[in-house]
Amino acid sequence: MARSAFLTTAAALTATTALLLTGCGGDDSSSDDIKGAESGSSSPSESAPASAPPGAKRPEITLPSSFRLTFQDWKSDEPEEQAVLNDGKEELRSGYAAIIGKDLDSEALVFYHTESGLSQAQQWIRTYTDKNLTVIGDLPVFDPEVALGSGDDNAVLNYCTDESKASTRNLKTGEVEGNPPGTDPEVFYSVSMTKNGQGVWQTVSVRSERGGCQR
Template sequence: MKRRSLPVAAAFAATAALLLTACGGDDSSSKTSDEIAGADTGTTGKSPSPAATATASVQRPEVKLPEDVTNTFDSWKTGDATKDAVLADASRRIDALAYAITRGDPDEPVLGFYYKDDALLGAADWVQEFVKAKKSMTGETRYFKPNVNVYEEDKATLTYCSFEGEAFVKDRKTGKAEKTPVTDNSYLLYSTRLEKSDKGVWQTAALNSERGNDACTP
C-alpha cells in the first residue's frame, strides 16, 4: 500500500510533541472544519463508549487497548439509531488507531476495517511515524461535542472535539511518557466524512483536524 506523509510527521519525529493526530489523520491548521461539511458541535456530558453499548449485526474485530491507554467518549449517543451507528463505528475507528500504534503495526488489519481511501493512507502513515521513532502512546484522550449529519443513506459527516492534555507519547523501550503542558493546542476539532460499506460498517473516508479551535477550547 502506498502511503503519503502527514503534514505533522516531521514535526512529530523532531519534537515528540502531543500526539493525536493519533486519532487518525491530518493535523493541519490550514485545513479547517468546513472542508468536510458538518453541523455545529453539540453538547457535552458523559456517556458510555458506544463501542461497548451499541448493538450491531456485523461481526467486528476485537480491539483491546493496553491498560495505560484510555479513550473516553462524552455524549457519544443521540438516541437516533442511524446516528448512533455512525458514532459507534467512529469510536471503534479511534480505538483501532490507538491499537495499531500500541502494537507498532501500520498494516494492522483493523485499520482497513474502519478506515478507507485517504483516511486509511493517513492512519497507516501516522502509525509508521511512531514505529520509526520507536514510540508508542499512553494516557487518556477525551472525545466530546460530537455532531452527526447523515445526508444520504450511506454517507455521513461527523465533527467532534478531543482533549489530549492527559495523553502522551511514550518511549517504546523504556516505557517513559514524554509529558507536555496543557495548552489550547491540547484541544482539537475533527471533521470527518464516513461511508457505509457493503458489510454495514461506517468507515471513515476523510479526516481533517485543527488544534486550538475555539469550538473545543474552554
Template sequence: MRAPIALVAVCVTTSTALLLSGCGGSKKQDKIQQTVSGSPSTSATASASPSTSAAAAGRPTITFPSDAHDVFEDQHTGDATKDAILADNAQWVESMDDAVFQGKADTKALTFYGVGMGYQKALPYIHGFLGKGKSWTGTVRFFDRKATLLSPGNAAVIYCSDESKAFPKDRKSGKVEHTAGSSDDYVLYNTDLKKNAQGVWQTDNVTSYRGAKQCQP
C-alpha cells in the same frame, strides 16, 4: 500531549475530513470546514479495554494496554443511525491507536474501519510513533461529537479531542515524556464516513486543526 510525534506534513485540508487522535501540524495549517451540524447528544460513555463496542459479529476486537484509554463522550443521541455512526467513528479512532500499540500499521481493525484517504491519512500518525520508538500512555478524551447523515450511505462526524492527559512513552524503556500542556493539546476533527455492505460506517477521509479554539476549555 501524545501527538507531537509526527503528522506535520500529512494533515491536509479536504472538504469534509480528518486525521485521528493527533495530527501534529501547525495551528494554522489545517483549517477545517465547519458546515456540518448535528443534534447535540445528551450522555457520555467511556471506552473500555478491550473496547466493548467491537462486540458485534465480524468486527475486530481492539484491546488497549492498561495504561492507555480513549474516552468518548456524546455517544447516545436518541437517533439509532447517528449512534451507529458515532460508535464506528470511535472504533476507527481506537483502531489507529491499536495499531500504535501493536507496533504495525496493517492491523485487521485499521483496515476494517478505515478506507481510502481515511486509511492513508492514518498511516503517518501510526508511523510517527513507531519511527521514533514511541507509544503513548494516559487518557485522551473525545467530546462535542456531532454526527450528520448526509445521505443514506454517507455521513460526517465533527468532534474535539483533549490530549492534555496523554503523553509519549518509549516502547522499550517505558519512560514517559511528561510534556507541558498547551493549546495544542486540543484538536478539532472532521471526518467523512461511508456505510459498507455489511453496515459498517467506515472513515474514508479526515481533516484536523490542532489548537482549535472551539475545543479549548
C-alpha cells in the same frame, strides 16, 4: 498528538501527530497532536457495538490500561447517527491499538477504513512506530456531532479531544513527552465517512485543528 491538521492527503495525516511528536522533537505546528488516545471506553477492551447489523462482524479491539480513551456523551436518539458514532469510535480505537501494537495492517484498522482512509491512517501511525513511540495516559473524546449526507451512505463526524493528560513514551529510552508548554491541549476533528455494503461506516479522511474546540 493531533491526527492531521485539516489535511486529507497522506502527508497531512503524517503531520497529524502533533501533540505526541511535538513533545518528542517534532515541530510545534498543529500537526503534532495525538489524534485520540485510547478510544472506546475506560476499560482495557471494548467489544463490538451492540447496534452492529447482522453479517457485519466487528473485530475485537483491545487497548491496555496504560492508555485510556473515554467517550463523553457519545449517544444519539437517531439510530443512523448512533451507528456513525459507534463506528467512528471504533475507528479511533483501531488507530491507537495499531500504534501500541505496531500493527499497521491490523484487522480492525482495515475494517474501519476505506482504501484511501487506510493509507492515511498508516502514514499517521508510522509517525509513532518509526520513532519507537507508544501512547500513554488519558484522552477524553467529547462534543460529538454527526451530519448525515443527502444520501444514505455518507456522513461527517466531528468531535474534540483533550490531550492534557496524554503523552508519548519512547519504547527504547522510556522517555515520556507531552505537548510543549503553552500548547492548546484541545483538538477539533472532522471525519468524513461512508457506509459500505455491510452497513459499516468507514473512515475516508480526517482533518484536525488544534484549538478549534469550544466549551
